Amino acid sequence: MEKVKKYDVIIIGSGFAGLYMLHKLKEINLDAIVIEKGSGVGGTWFWNRYPGARCDIESVEYSYSFSEDLQQEWNWSNRYSDQSEILEYLNHVADRFDLRKNIIFNSTVLSATYLESSNQWEINTETETYKSKFCVMATGTLSSIKQPDFEGLDKFDGDWYVTGKWPHEGVDFSEKKVGIIGTGSSAVQSIPVIAKYAKHLTVFQRSPNYSIPANNRPLSKKEIKNAKSNYSQIRKNAKYTRAGIGYNQFEEKKILDYPIDYINEELSTRWDIGGQEIFTAGFTDVGTEPKANEIAADFVRSKIKEIVDNPITAELLAPKDSIGCKRLCADSNYFETYNQKNVELIDINSTPIKSITKKGLSTTDKEFDFDILIFATGFDAMTGALLAIDITGKNHIKLKDKWKDGPRSYLGLSISDFPNLFTVTGPGSPSVLTNMIVAIEQHVEWIFECINYLYETDKNEIEANIKFQNNWMDHLEEVASNTLRYTCNSWYVGANVPGKKRVFMPYAGGFGKYREKCDEVAENSYTGFVVS
Ligand code: NAP
Numbered sequence: 001m002e003k004v005k006k007y008d009v010i011i012i013g014s015g016f017a018g019l020y021m022l023h024k025l026k027e028i029n030l031d032a033i034v035i036e037k038g039s040g041v042g043g044t045w046f047w048n049r050y051p052g053a054r055c056d057i058e059s060v061e062y063s064y065s066f067s068e069d070l071q072q073e074w075n076w077s078n079r080y081s082d083q084s085e086i087l088e089y090l091n092h093v094a095d096r097f098d099l100r101k102n103i104i105f106n107s108t109v110l111s112a113t114y115l116e117s118s119n120q121w122e123i124n125t126e127t128e129t130y131k132s133k134f135c136v137m138a139t140g141t142l143s144s145i146k147q148p149d150f151e152g153l154d155k156f157d158g159d160w161y162v163t164g165k166w167p168h169e170g171v172d173f174s175e176k177k178v179g180i181i182g183t184g185s186s187a188v189q190s191i192p193v194i195a196k197y198a199k200h201l202t203v204f205q206r207s208p209n210y211s212i213p214a215n216n217r218p219l220s221k222k223e224i225k226n227a228k229s230n231y232s233q234i235r236k237n238a239k240y241t242r243a244g245i246g247y248n249q250f251e252e253k254k255i256l257d258y259p260i261d262y263i264n265e266e267l268s269t270r271w272d273i274g275g276q277e278i279f280t281a282g283f284t285d286v287g288t289e290p291k292a293n294e295i296a297a298d299f300v301r302s303k304i305k306e307i308v309d310n311p312i313t314a315e316l317l318a319p320k321d322s323i324g325c326k327r328l329c330a331d332s333n334y335f336e337t338y339n340q341k342n343v344e345l346i347d348i349n350s351t352p353i354k355s356i357t358k359k360g361l362s363t364t365d366k367e368f369d370f371d372i373l374i375f376a377t378g379f380d381a382m383t384g385a386l387l388a389i390d391i392t393g394k395n396h397i398k399l400k401d402k403w404k405d406g407p408r409s410y411l412g413l414s415i416s417d418f419p420n421l422f423t424v425t426g427p428g429s430p431s432v433l434t435n436m437i438v439a440i441e442q443h444v445e446w447i448f449e450c451i452n453y454l455y456e457t458d459k460n461e462i463e464a465n466i467k468f469q470n471n472w473m474d475h476l477e478e479v480a481s482n483t484l485r486y487t488c489n490s491w492y493v494g495a496n497v498p499g500k501k502r503v504f505m506p507y508a509g510g511f512g513k514y515r516e517k518c519d520e521v522a523e524n525s526y527t528g529f530v531v532s
Contacts, residue, residue, distance in 0.1 A: 007031045009451065010123050010132040012109050012389070015043020017424040017440045018138035019090065020066065023097045024448040028455075034103040034138075035125060041094045041103065043140050045086045049166040050186060050376075051193035053083035056214065056276055056330035057435045060227040061245055063089065065235040066441060070096065072231075075224055080216045080275075080330070111390040114419060119460050121420065134451055137386055137423045141432050144384025146497060148181075148375040152355035160373040163190060171372065173197040179361055179368060181353070182376035183209055188329040190376065192337045201343045202368055204353065204361070208319040210300050211329035215274025240512035244430075244438030245277055254285040255292035267299045276328040287324055287483050297323040307335040314338075316347050325488035327432075381491040382427045382505045383407050393418035394463075406494070406503030410464030410472050410528055411518060413443065419463035422447045427505040428476060432492070434511045442511075446518050450526065461532045468528030480504035 009025050009032040011018045018034045019041060025032040038046045055062045059076035070093065077085060094100050107125045112135055115122055121135040145164040153160065161171060163186040178198040180187055183205045195201045219227075227234070238246035255263055263283075270279045285292040301318040308314035317335060337343055351365035360370035383403060391399035397417045402408070409415045412429025413422055424443045425431040431439055454462060480486045486504055489495035493502050507514055521527050 004122075005128070005130045006120075007033050007130065007132040009033075009134040009136060010035060010121065010130055011136045011138050012112075012123075013043055013138035013140060013143075013385075014038075014041040014094075014103050014105075015045070015138065015140055015143075016064070016090070016437055017140070017444060018043070018136075019093055019097075019099055020064065020441060020444045021136050021138055021424065021447065022099050022102055023066075023093075024444055025451070026097075026099075026102070028448075028452060030451070032102060033130070034099075035107050035109050035123065035130070036103055036105050037108045039105050040087075040091070041099075042087045042090045043138075044143055045083055045090060047143070047165055048163065048186070049083055049168065049170075050161075050163040050190045050374075051171075052189035052191075052332070053163075053166075053186070054078075054080045054189065054214075054216065055086060056080060056185070057245065057437075058247065058275065058277075059086075059219075061234065061238060061247060061435055062086075062437055064093065064437065064441065065231070065238075067097075068231070072228055076219055078216055078218055080214050109389050111392070112421070113390075113392040114394060114421070116394055119420070134420045134422070136447060137389075137421065137426070139385035139389075141382050141385075141425055141436075142379045142491075144380045144388055146377050146380055148377060150181075150353065150356045152357055155358050156356050156360075156373060157358050158360070158371045158373060160375065163187070163374065163376040164379060173372065175199050176371040177360075177369060178202070178372045178374065179204065179370040180374040180376055182378065183207070184376060184378055185209075185327065185329045186378070187376035188331045188334045190374070191343075192331070192333045194374070195337045195340055195343045198372075199342060202370070203343070203345050204348050204363075205316065205345055206348050207321075207326075208317050209326060209329050210297070210319050210323045211331040211334050212271065212276045212279045212300070213274045214276075214330040214332050215272075216332055238435065238438050239442075239515060242510040242512060243277065243433065244435035244511045245281075251282055251284070253283050254289075255283040255295050256285055256289060260295070263295060264299060267296065271299075271303060274330075276330045280324060280328065287485065290322065290484065293322045293324070293484055304335050307339075309339045313345050316345055321488050322484045325484050326490040327492075378491060378496050380497050380500070381494070382432065383494070383500075384497075386423065386426070391418065391421070393421070404501070406501045407505060408469060408473050410469040411514075411521070412507060413446065413518070414462070414464040414529065416464040416466040416469050419461040421463075422450075428472065429507050430509075430511045430514050431506045433506045433508060439511065442515055442518070446522060449522055453522075453526070454531070457531075459531050462526065462529050465528050465530050472528075475509075476507050477504065479507070479509040483508050 008030040011034045014036040059081040111124045123130045179202045181204045234246035305314045351363040354362045360368040407427035409428040412426040494500035
């Protein structure tokens, strides 16, 4: 029998989180490996290769801050870089910090079991068994795609694709009749690009989304130079802002304190600059006060109606719920695309999809013929990738049972009954409500310090104290319930996955405050944790 391979730390996933975690652990010479399902590094940026995929936080900020040399040597080409450039950056990081030799590719983790007798995690892939003292889940928050489960899909004669698992060789749309289901961020980014090449594109919309123009453009030499000379300040600011963004401090202004002319001017300026993070940074009460929210929402609705020529299409594209309740999209000519002759919008609320057919798709109103169908139908966010692994903690407790009524953790970092297991940007932390890279770096550094502390103090185990975990969950719920995000059917609350318990998953109290809380816990010898 082959010998079980033993390590100090096993990290699952080689995206932004897994790569940095590995780099940090190498600093203190721990024997660490990453197990990665894909054939390359990059996580979400490895899989999401759909046309138009790019980040919606400016690249200067959507990048690692941990190495001054790295940030000085890397040049971002665009304000918002595309998927291929971000993947190139992550490959550069893997090579530059010599990480590849500690990554096992093409390996899917099926289970992780805590062995109480030896204080070890046993990790099983399809072919191998590994053991480690610590296990770090760097599995991503929007990485587990919702598999399309439309009736009749198996009978479709054409080709079909899911945006979150796009073929590496790309897809040729020329002269093709294409249908796309979904109008979230992935669809909003891909629709304008597909429409450029396809003979005809039909968009099936269940709910319209608010989208702000990205105004993406190449960065000038001067902008790059400026960013490079100000990186330390930008990064310092980002650490303590609400959303982990250093450039664009939130204004402490409330819409309800200003006359409508002033508000419209301010929102127009921000709309013209572009970027969802710039647009939302204008006023603080949009996320909490329904009247303030309605003013900002109305502004965007009127912009959509200005852009889209056909008033019926414009009305369908204008969301009716509150703005920012679902994650705002950032687009390049999304609404403009509906003025193209080869693009049509179908409202599947009034004419629902009956089934996928041999030739295309059938709604209650019409039969559509397609060569290609695209599912931009989203992810089982925050918990999907974790629960895809059969995780068993102390006393044979399964994570999927423990979380049957929604995820519960302390600080989104640790779960009671699951010692020495850490979740990077897990549910219960600010995570998806922030610049993910800043949130990832903060978690990785906290986990690194924690593991280091355990070795230095000769301790074996750390796990969340159930009382502190419960208090944290109560606090998370209270903070979230004061925001409008709490109110709509978004993936933040798991509403997009049939049968998923409705629980607000990320921490909405702001990244800066959260970081202070984590620092305080660590400084006080890990208050709220059982260390033994
Ligand atoms: P999403 O926001 O969940 O959007 C999924 C879309 O599919 C929605 O329009 C949804 O309609 C529709 N849909 C789902 N199931 C359906 C069904 N059975 N029938 C008809 N329509 C259905 O997913 P996403 O666009 O992949 O984005 C998810 C998140 O990933 C984003 O919010 C963002 O955080 C991140 N992301 C970021 C970027 C970026 O700009 N950097 C790009 C892509 C993704 P309903 O709204 O009615 O459910």
